[in-house]
């Protein structure tokens with residue numbers, strides 16, 4: 001592929017997507033997406049239902065091959081690498097239920113995911129609801145509780161890049177705060193965060209940079225200070241100003 005059809009290389013980015021075109025069968029969903037996430041920063045990808053956010057996460061993690069474009073981790077081209085190789089290089093995707101063992105209890109999952117008793121104790125301290133659900137099988141946890149379980153190993157041993165697809169979807173307010181605090185801590189420890197959200201207000205809280213996706217394209221990007229939640233919601237997300 002010709003270099004000029006790809007977005008510019010961003011020096012120092014932990015994760016970079018350049019000119020990503022991808023879809024399912026004949027249907028093209030992403031039409032050339034450029035995105036860069038530096039270490040220690042949070043980039044929030046905002047977009048209405050069906051905009052292509054989850055598809056972009058799948059491409060970044062190696063679950064879906066792009067038809068064009070490149071994925072770089074720490075400057076190295078990993079486009080041809082399968083998900084486990086990207087995971088070994090420090091990329092972690094935390095959508096609901098992935099990476100967990102749905103038939104095993106919370107406690108059994110944590111025993112597999114975390115090596116030491118200390119790490120497991122810290123996970124229960126941070127997310128007390130997991131302690132209450134200790135004996136419950138992971139497959140029966142709510143989506144938000146599964147997110148917490150998925151985040152526990154990241155907190156014990158931070159990845160280079162964490163992609164979280166709607167990390168607070170369906171969570172009670174107290175749990176939203178716990179997940180947001182965990183994500184903020186990871187960012188402050190140098191993790192490059194790519195967060196996917198559907199609602200502007202939630203998204204802006206953690207974001208350093210906001211990228212708005214519409215119909216498979218990034219249509220607005222800028223620092224959080226320039227992002228006006230009401231205007232973004234009204235213009236791109238189909239939500240009327242209240």
Ligand code: ATP
Nearest residue numbers: 024027029047048049050051052053054055056198
């Ligand atoms: P949502 O927030 O609703 O998940 P999204 O922005 O994450 O939306 P995607 O899930 O990436 O959007 O979906 C983008 C488009 O791709 C939609 O039109 C969807 O129907 C289609 N799509 C998603 N997954 C598949 C799949 N496995 N096979 C075929 N089409 C798919």
